[in-house]
Amino acid sequence: MVIEIDFNSDEAIYMQITNQIIMGIATSRLHEGDTLPSVRQLASIAGINMHTVNKAYALLRQEGFVTIDRRKGAVISIDADKVRALEEMKQNLTVAMAWGCCKNVTREEVHQLVDEIFDEYDTDR
Template identity: 35%
Template sequence: MLIRVDPASDTPIFAQIAASVHADAAAGRLRAGDRLPSARDVASSLGVNLHTVLRAYQLLRDEGLVDMRRGRGAVVTEAVEPLAQLHHDITALVARARTLGLAADTLAALVKETYR
């Protein structure tokens, strides 16, 4: 499993790591029972701090996406299934927004605001 990060991006690194896992789960590349690479491995391969990776993992844990325990690592839960189910709807919405010239941040903010 590969986690990508753009150091030049204005979004925090921990958020990018979590988003990378989100994307993999939505695309079906991650399934319940799969294990995320250890935080130390991710940290060294990305050249970031261990705590930064752990913060992303704890975010995913708070969302119920992974189950974390010492010694075992971070294991994906059944909560990834809804993400995969929504994948088609999301890509369709994004495609339409793109043709309308909408910025990514604008659409994302709109979705978040609509949730309330």
């Protein structure tokens, strides 16, 4: 998997890494058991500090997307806790929905957008 860092983005680099790995899992480019590059390798390839990669991997571990194995490094390991995932999605969507309401986005537009985004992912897991 290729991680692309946008150094001009307002989004923190560790969040760019985290989000790209999550998108890789959601789009089936990364699968359960796949090994991510070592912290040192990814930092070298991307031209960033190792602590930044470490922070991304720690967040992915905390959120249940990877486990850290002493021999293999960071390994994709999806947390199957659906209730927790739904609660986290609800928290994130609540802010996004409030933002949309302030911008006069309609219910129909939200439903259409959610359907478009959901269709991008492999739902046959």
